[in-house]
Amino acid sequence: MMVKMNTLPCGRKKDSEARKNQPKTPDWKPILDHFLKAKKLRVTPQRDKIAELIFAKKSHFEVQMLIKEVESKYPDIGPATVYRTVNTLCEAGLLSESLQSHEGVTLYEALDEDHHDHIICMDCGEIFEFHDESIEEAQNKAIKKMGFTQANHKHVIYAKCSLLNKK
Amino acid sequence: MMVKMNTLPCGRKKDSEARKNQPKTPDWKPILDHFLKAKKLRVTPQRDKIAELIFAKKSHFEVQMLIKEVESKYPDIGPATVYRTVNTLCEAGLLSESLQSHEGVTLYEALDEDHHDHIICMDCGEIFEFHDESIEEAQNKAIKKMGFTQANHKHVIYAKCSLLNKK
DNA sequence: ATGAATGCAAAGGTTTTGCACCCCC
DNA sequence: GGGGGTGCAAAACCTTTGCATTCAT
Secondary structure, eight states: OEEESSOSSTTOOOTTGGGTTSOSOTTHHHHHHHHHHHTTOOOOHHHHHHHHHHHHOSSOBOHHHHHHHHHHHOTTSOHHHHHHHHHHHHHTTSEEEEEEOTTSOEEEEEOOSSOOEEEEETTTOOEEEEEOHHHHHHHHHHHHHHTEEEEEEEEEEEEEEHHHHTO | OEEESSOSSTTOOOTTGGGTTSOSOTTHHHHHHHHHHHTTOOOOHHHHHHHHHHHHOSSOBOHHHHHHHHHHHOTTSOHHHHHHHHHHHHHTTSEEEEEEOTTSOEEEEEOOSSOOEEEEETTTOOEEEEEOHHHHHHHHHHHHHHTEEEEEEEEEEEEEEHHHHTO
């Protein structure tokens, strides 16, 4: 099992130090350009700037926050363009609506190579990513048994980290 | 593993015939009344009618659909009351925001005794419920290993049913 | 009689759309 | 110069709220 991208749980440092200051998708630009070209869409400075902000993030984000960021860095870029760009990036497969926060807000996240699930601490609100092969296996078996194929899934665990829990 | 509440997959009949025409929560009324009394809230015809419609369903629903249903059966009951009632029923523990449809709409569902996860067919859109003990076990182990407690989870699988897939 | 519930309409918030203008190809 | 992109504002939605009135207890 591996956990990454965040300290765990609730403040403890874990194994992700090396990755901490790297974007999740360093090579987004050629992928995006290729997608745009294939779809006969255009490479524009707005799209590039918004994408850059998104892929500089190391974590999940909500569109409203992104809009505020964009607005403060590039006052000329409006919310409509942000929404449009987010949708385009989703279609390009670079970004995905990954989960709902505990309060029900949609969070986006850069799609990286490997699949992971999420665990949200109900005390501190922190979102951790994890990958557990035995869960995946059990799941694939179940899907097969039920007669489904081509599955993907969203698996979010809402829990409390044990440290805070001891109070 | 058990699958219930629907034919599976995509039209095939499965094990849920006996349950098919029964509401998921036949005994909602005393529970609701008890909750209302405890909270010093009132039993009103509007709440009863809306609850009745909800618990007559055998499946998941979105608030917008419920509002349309209520509107057509009881034109005097407005959307605001529907929203308020849905929230009250959630607080009463009779109802819960259970998952997001593939299009991102929030679906509610009557809370019955036992936990289950969801699998949505990406072809026919049908939502199936299933419970798989080996997934649950793997999950509980993982949660423990990561140092979390008191977990609950939302696990939605998006897949294609094999029958349609053969076309 | 008291205070909660309702209906209505308005407000709040998020996301999409229409359109004139701009600019990349 | 054609067609997609952008910015702005308006529209479209969904959900919540305020308030006067009604109604359960």
